[in-house]
Amino acid sequence: MSASTGLAVRSLRNIRRLPSAFLPALLMPVFQVVSFSGTYAGITAIPGFPTDRSVNWYLPMAVTMGASFAGLGTGFSMIRDLQTGFYDRIRMAPASRRDILLGPYLAAWTRAVIAVVLVTVVGFALGARPEGNPAAVLSLFVAGIGVATIGTGWGLGLAYRFKDMRAAAIMQLTLFLGLFLTDAQTPIDIMTGWLQTVATWNPLTRVLHVARLGFVEGGSIGDLVLGLIVMIVLGSLAWLFAFTGLRRLDD
């Protein structure tokens, strides 16, 4: 366990040492919540839109985006460590593979919490308010941690397999597409055409539904349960993807 904590602390220290690697991932979701809420303010006038505040719709999207980037950030760091040879030395240490993998996860969760807090504060400053239960804010953190877990496993798995910056491009593109091909911009009922089908079947839509619980009308316990199942399943698969990738490095 001390190995994972040490790796996590090292990763977090790198935020201070190399802020240029962390700040864009932090500022991007802030920009998203600010720009989307203002640019698309008019969409709340569409009949059936589940909130009269556009920021209530876009805050959860920006939170999940920021948390996913926090997860991917550990993948970027891993590429750097693999290229500099630092990771080879770590693998020679008498620590279990599980602990070595857990370190980046701990760092990613911490980074995700920073992103969720910052984006939420900005969202509230822009007028986001839970509709009913104030505890709805917790749903943002649950979804944020969930998507950071998925993003971390995906990012690490790709980093272990490619070992160079090609992995970074694939990480960003796949997660970007994955999150935008959901109901990130408008509710599924309001969509028209191909995206409606894609968003309905995209499991990340369910994660967004968890993040939106309490911020828009119509959320239910069923949405929470389904979203949690999706996060657990995708998070486990992503962990497995990362773990098998780490094993491959040993071969």
Added chain:
Amino acid sequence: MSTATAQQLVALSKRSVQSILRQPSVVVPSMVFPLFFVALGTSSFGRAISIPGFPVVDSFLDFALAGSVVQGVLFGSITSATALATDIETGFFDRLLLTPSPRVGILVGRLAGAMVYGFAQTVFFVVVLLPFGLSIKSGVLGLIAMMVGGLLTALAVGAVMSAMALRTGSSEAVQGSFPLLFVLLFFSSAFFPRQTMDGIYRRIADLNPVSYLVEGFRSLTIGDLSTVAVAQTIAIPAAIAVGGLGISMRSLRRRVAAS
């Protein structure tokens, strides 16, 4: 202008165009991402065309074309400025200064590449989106005006970015300006009409020149051909281009003097 000078300018322009074509990793994002956003927007905001304040359009696709053209051209124009900065970094710029070719050719060559690319992008977006139901209400003449507008927008942005390339001599600094363009684009009416925004967003979009640039293209797509629409599509980028060329020429003179 002598024949030799013209030949040198053509050669540098050809080099610029070829260098863009030889880098698919640079070309593809500025072609594909705007189309992706159009596809996403058309499906997401298809029903938004009936909300109060939204311009009268047949479909969101018609509305979105202008935003995608300007988005693609803005991002594509960074490519030529980055290439100019790379020329400085790699020493090619200094080698050109040793030749008897006109100094202005270094800038003109790169801007010609940007203009050709901007023109091609406008044509590409229209051709790709036509089978999906895009209609250009102003007809062929409007389309020609849009192509000229795309070319001039590329010149305008390319000139401003080239000034930055010449001042800094750093491709990283030019690429670093990408977020600024992103912000300008998002806080404009590129993706949604100004009439549906309110408060500070509306005021920023009202002050943002990108709003008027996009709306010129848009008025040719969703409205009939008119002098005002053509003038807006061509005059705004032309005015920015004049200013941008002035700045970039001054930067070029400084760089040449320093070299």
